[in-house]
Amino acid sequence: xxxxxxxxxxxxxxxxxxxxxxxxxxxxxxxxxxxxxxxxxxxxxxxxxxxxxxxxxxxxxxxxxxxxxxxxxxxxxxxxxxxxxxxxxxxxxxxxxxxxxxxxxxxxxxxxxxxxxxxxxxxxxxxxxxxxxxxxxxxxxxxxxxxxxxxxxxxxxxxxxxxxxxxxxxxxxxxxxxxxxxxxxxxxxxxxxxxxxxxxxxxxxxxxxxxxxxxxxxxxxxxxxxxxxxxxxxxxxxxxxxxxxxxxxxxxxxxxxxxxxxxxxxxxxxxxxxxxxx
Amino acid sequence: xxxxxxxxxxxxxxxxxxxxxxxxxxxxxxxxxxxxxxxxxxxxxxxxxxxxxxxxxxxxxxxxxxxxxxxxxxxxxxxxxxxxxxxxxxxxxxxxxxxxxxxxxxxxxxxxxxxxxxxxxxxxxxxxxxxxxxxxxxxxxxxxxxxxxxxxxxxxxxxxxxxxxxxxxxxxxxxxxxxxxxxxxxxxxxxxxxxxxxxxxxxxxxxxxxxxxxxxxxxxxxxxxxxxxxxxxxxxxxxxxxxxxxxxxxxxxxxxxxxxxxxxxxxxxxxxxxxxxx
Numbered sequence: 001x002x003x004x005x006x007x008x009x010x011x012x013x014x015x016x017x018x019x020x021x022x023x024x025x026x027x028x029x030x031x032x033x034x035x036x037x038x039x040x041x042x043x044x045x046x047x048x049x050x051x052x053x054x055x056x057x058x059x060x061x062x063x064x065x066x067x068x069x070x071x072x073x074x075x076x077x078x079x080x081x082x083x084x085x086x087x088x089x090x091x092x093x094x095x096x097x098x099x100x101x102x103x104x105x106x107x108x109x110x111x112x113x114x115x116x117x118x119x120x121x122x123x124x125x126x127x128x129x130x131x132x133x134x135x136x137x138x139x140x141x142x143x144x145x146x147x148x149x150x151x152x153x154x155x156x157x158x159x160x161x162x163x164x165x166x167x168x169x170x171x172x173x174x175x176x177x178x179x180x181x182x183x184x185x186x187x188x189x190x191x192x193x194x195x196x197x198x199x200x201x202x203x204x205x206x207x208x209x210x211x212x213x214x215x216x217x218x219x220x221x222x223x224x225x226x227x228x229x230x231x232x233x234x235x236x237x238x239x240x241x242x243x244x245x246x247x248x249x250x251x252x253x254x255x256x257x258x259x260x261x262x263x264x265x266x267x268x269x270x271x272x273x274x275x276x277x278x
Numbered sequence: 279x280x281x282x283x284x285x286x287x288x289x290x291x292x293x294x295x296x297x298x299x300x301x302x303x304x305x306x307x308x309x310x311x312x313x314x315x316x317x318x319x320x321x322x323x324x325x326x327x328x329x330x331x332x333x334x335x336x337x338x339x340x341x342x343x344x345x346x347x348x349x350x351x352x353x354x355x356x357x358x359x360x361x362x363x364x365x366x367x368x369x370x371x372x373x374x375x376x377x378x379x380x381x382x383x384x385x386x387x388x389x390x391x392x393x394x395x396x397x398x399x400x401x402x403x404x405x406x407x408x409x410x411x412x413x414x415x416x417x418x419x420x421x422x423x424x425x426x427x428x429x430x431x432x433x434x435x436x437x438x439x440x441x442x443x444x445x446x447x448x449x450x451x452x453x454x455x456x457x458x459x460x461x462x463x464x465x466x467x468x469x470x471x472x473x474x475x476x477x478x479x480x481x482x483x484x485x486x487x488x489x490x491x492x493x494x495x496x497x498x499x500x501x502x503x504x505x506x507x508x509x510x511x512x513x514x515x516x517x518x519x520x521x522x523x524x525x526x527x528x529x530x531x532x533x534x535x536x537x538x539x540x541x542x543x544x545x546x547x548x549x550x551x552x553x554x555x556x
Contacts, residue, residue, distance in 0.1 A: 120486040124551075140483045169483035179484040182477035187488035189532075190468065192547030193524035197517060199460035200550055205418045205447035206457040208398040210465035213491035219551040222544035226537055233532050239475060240529040244522060246471035251518040254467075254511050259504055266500035269470030272478055273402075273497040 001162055002026040003061035006052045008075055010038040013092045013119060014066030015131025018047040020163040023133040030056040038128045047131075057082040062159065065091035065103075068224055069231055073102045076110070083112040088152050090117045094180060095231045096144045096173035104146045115148035115156055117141060118176065119165070120184075124219040138166035144176050181235035186243060188225055189236070191218035279440060280304040281339035284330045286353055288316040291370045291397060292344030293409025296325040298441040301411040308334040316406045325409075335360040340437065343369040343381075346502055347509055351380045354388070361390040366430050368395045372458060373509045374422045374451035382424045393426035393434055395419060396454065397443070398462075402497040416444035422451050459513035464521060466503055467514070469496035 005021050007014045010033045021027045030052030031042045042048045050056070057063060057079055065072040072091050076083075083089060089112055093099045100116040107114035121139040123130060141160035145153050157168045171179075194200075195218040203211055229236055246265075253262035283299050285292045288311045299305045308330030309320045320326045328334070335341060335357060343350040350369050354361075361367060367390055371377045378394040385392035399417040401408060419438035423431050435446045449457075472478075473496040481489055507514055524543075531540035 120484065122486065122488075139486060142484065167483060171484075176484070179477060179480065182475050183481050183485035183489040186472070186475075187492040188544075189525065189528045190472070190492060191488075192544050193521055193528055194464070194468070195547050195550045196524040197460050197464075197520050199457060199517070201553065202457065203461050203554075205445060206398065206420065206449075206454070207461035208400065208417060210400075210469075210495050211461040213494055214465040214468060215551065215556070216491055217488050218547035219556065220544050220548050222541045222548055225544055226541045229532050229540060230535055230537060233535060237529060237533045239477070240525065240532065242475050243471055244525060244529065246474040247467065247518065247522060247525075250467050250471055251515060251522065254507050254518065255515045257508055257511060259508060262507060263500045263504045266466075266470050266498050266503055269473050269496035270498050270500055272473045273493065275479065276481075278493070278497065 001159070003028075004056070004059055005029045006032065006056050006060040006063045007048065007066060008032045008052070008063060009066035009071075010035075010042050010048070010128045010131075011066060012122060012126045012128075012130050012135075014064065015042065015047060015128040016121070016133065016135035017064055017066065017092075017163070018042055019045075019131055019133035020136060022047055024164065025162055030060075041128050054079065054082040057087065058084050060087045062088045062090065062156070065089065068227055069093045069095060069099045070227065072099060073106070076103060076106045080106065080110045083110050085111050087112050088155065089114045090156055092117060092119055094118060094184065094228045096176045098231050100144055100146050100173040113148055113152045114146070115152050116144035116146060116173065117156060118144065118180070119160070124217050126221045126224075134164060136160070137164040139164075141165040141168040142176060143168060143170045144173050145170060146173065177232045178235045181232055181239045185225075185229055185232060185236050186239045188217050188220055189229070189240065190243070191215055192220060194218065279437070280306075282334070282337050283307045284310065284334050284338040284341045285326065285344060286310045286330070286341060287344035287349075288313075288320050288326075288406045288409075289344060290400060290404045290406075290408050290413075292342065293320065293325060293406040294399070294411065294413035295342055295344065295370075295441070296320060297323075297409055297411035298414060300325055302442065303440055308338075319406050332357065332360040335365065336362050338365045340366045340368065340434070343367065343371075346505055347371045347373060347377045348505065350377060351384070354381060354384045358384065358388045361388050363389050365390050366433065367392045368434055370395060370397055372396060372462065372506045374454045376509050378422055378424050378451040391426055391430045392424070393430050394422035394424060394451065395434060396422065396458070397438070402495050404499045404502075412442060414438070415442040417442075419443040419446040420454060421446060421448045422454050423448060424451065455510045456513045459510055459517045463507055463510065463514050464517045466495050466498055467507070467518065468521070469493055470498060472496065
């Protein structure tokens, strides 16, 4: 596999894509970023071979947009004439309805194929310095094709497997955003709310795995996540309401010393995990 | 270190203590359990050398009570004359106020030293089959001495380090229970409430680390945890109220599309984790 790749935005995901392309494929990788330090670091470690320009966008086989949602849209708007009809444009945004609508419209205007995607990988760290070639090992690559032709989807999927992804699912922007509100956004909201307890700063010596796991992603990039939350606010609000209701039920059972009710609620949790085989 | 140890209750914690004593020390370990299968499994793998009886309790240097809270109390009540004045009795219960009060009273009546403790280790699995010699590696051993003499505390602490524990803190039953409501009970309540979302059963392909981490302990032993929750209901209710309030604040900021408020709330999460160096 020897293709021309352009990565726009060398943060955690963009940087990891660049490193994975460099380590696992023969592709040529050009990087674009407004931060000179990120470009320098990516060049220095060989994650990209050059700083990308309009010529690279024009000759690219795949362009990965790895900025925040609105910044991705703005970038494509600002470079609309630079994309050729042979360049596949994709993104890695954590929400899809707004991004896919805007980028699909721009791809029609610019005459190039666009296919939305969301690599289900990340850490609580961010920036190029946290990026790793093996970030995607075994992860799920979600494709949100909208109007992308089948061969475009297939190329992106095969490329993802080359980078280490372990599975791929295909869905609509709306279904994606509803699922992600639960699987990803809710745990981040939860982690932040959890560590706000006055007890948190004194946890050392009194904590173990369950503290560590639920609090991990409270180390959040609040600017990016606020944008992701608000772009998906109907679905996330609904998930937060569901969680608040279920948590209030547990709270009532505890406060009312109702053992049967409490056991029944906790049992639900266990049975769901058992049904999932987890 | 060649002491006589009796483990009462060969579940996850008792079984792991038995395996750790056998693997890392020269102690003789006798096991007591009402389940013949657990005893058989512990004998078969060499975690205990014999089934414990009243003579073993009488000649024990340390007895570890590893049943549920009320069952620990009932066991000591039922074997009060079996403990000698030289036998240290300790427990591993996840809550301490009720347990320490009852066992301290019984230890005075029976004339043997009692020192409460809580090994901060566990997994989402339970029973002897889930037990492991290395479960306590690096974990915190919480001592809740009540009226235990200093040399009793010191022996238990040194023994814990021999078993792999990495640190030890000493506290009161009340402080323990308030901290544990936050560090351990709340994440378990949260995990169960989280997986109750109708989205949960369809998460595959749409989830990654943050789903895995927050949902892990939903695979709960609901009978044991309901007892632990209810024995600590004032502290846990207070923590649940704090969490519900903080989560509702995030919910409002999302629903009202208030970016400044949302960023400020999420930033609090990040700053707390940064202050903790996590």
